[in-house]
Amino acid sequence: MQSGISVILAPETITKLWGIPITNTLITSWVAVAILIVMAIVVRANLSYTPGRFQALLESLVIYMQDFIKETLESEVWARRAFPLLITLFLFIATSNIIEFTPGIGSIGFFSASGAFTPLLRSVNTDLNVTLALAIIAVISIEVFGIVAVGFWRYGGKFINFSGHSIGERVLNFFVGLIELVSELSRFISFSFRLFGNIFAGEVLIAVVTYFAPYVVPAPLMAFEMFVGFVQAAVFALLTLFFIKLAITDPHASH
Numbered sequence: 001m002q003s004g005i006s007v008i009l010a011p012e013t014i015t016k017l018w019g020i021p022i023t024n025t026l027i028t029s030w031v032a033v034a035i036l037i038v039m040a041i042v043v044r045a046n047l048s049y050t051p052g053r054f055q056a057l058l059e060s061l062v063i064y065m066q067d068f069i070k071e072t073l074e075s076e077v078w079a080r081r082a083f084p085l086l087i088t089l090f091l092f093i094a095t096s097n098i099i100e101f102t103p104g105i106g107s108i109g110f111f112s113a114s115g116a117f118t119p120l121l122r123s124v125n126t127d128l129n130v131t132l133a134l135a136i137i138a139v140i141s142i143e144v145f146g147i148v149a150v151g152f153w154r155y156g157g158k159f160i161n162f163s164g165h166s167i168g169e170r171v172l173n174f175f176v177g178l179i180e181l182v183s184e185l186s187r188f189i190s191f192s193f194r195l196f197g198n199i200f201a202g203e204v205l206i207a208v209v210t211y212f213a214p215y216v217v218p219a220p221l222m223a224f225e226m227f228v229g230f231v232q233a234a235v236f237a238l239l240t241l242f243f244i245k246l247a248i249t250d251p252h253a254s255h
Helices: 024-045 053-073 077-100 128-150 153-158 167-212 218-248
Strands: 013-017 022-024 109-111 117-119
Touching: 022 167, 024 077, 024 128, 053 153, 053 218, 077 128, 077 167, 077 218, 128 153, 128 167, 128 218, 167 218
Parallel strands: none
Antiparallel strands: 013 022, 109 117
């Protein structure tokens, strides 16, 4: 049996399916997706032409978010295209972060032959694989938006640029394009590690506080971490929105 605080960075493998490891963070992500699907079905089944208070609140939130995206992108067409991606990222990340504090997450599991405890469910975004997958989805979507908006060659001109009236200007523009390319690729790291770092640090902090002061301090700290999880979901979606705005803006447009 283990005593004290145990901090494990990698997710634990519960079983394997066709040779693919099924980790506890993957199972929790399935739970989060199931919750969102059930909520969508319930909300859809209770929609009416005469909305009640809850439906009116949801409609107001959706309209507000659509207007905010439209104002940011300065286009209703692109706002309609970007809205499903942004709201899906936000809802999945927020739901995953909030259910982290559901009783049973991290406490229900089994002991191995060596006495090590393996939780059946673990916070989704404490797995770097998950946050990296979300980052890949966001970054690829951003690039696709940019290519569709301004064209493949024109968009690629941001990164491979030999334009200029002199050799010095062409060399400068080429290195500026390389800097743009490195900046674009660095989004994989910034997206994934920002979300992973904040959520994992919160989990470790709560584990430490629970170990030393288990009766009073953890409750308000958990409430704060739920707020942090909600904020991190909003930050992820907002960064994706702002990068889409940069991508769909013609890089060669005159000022």
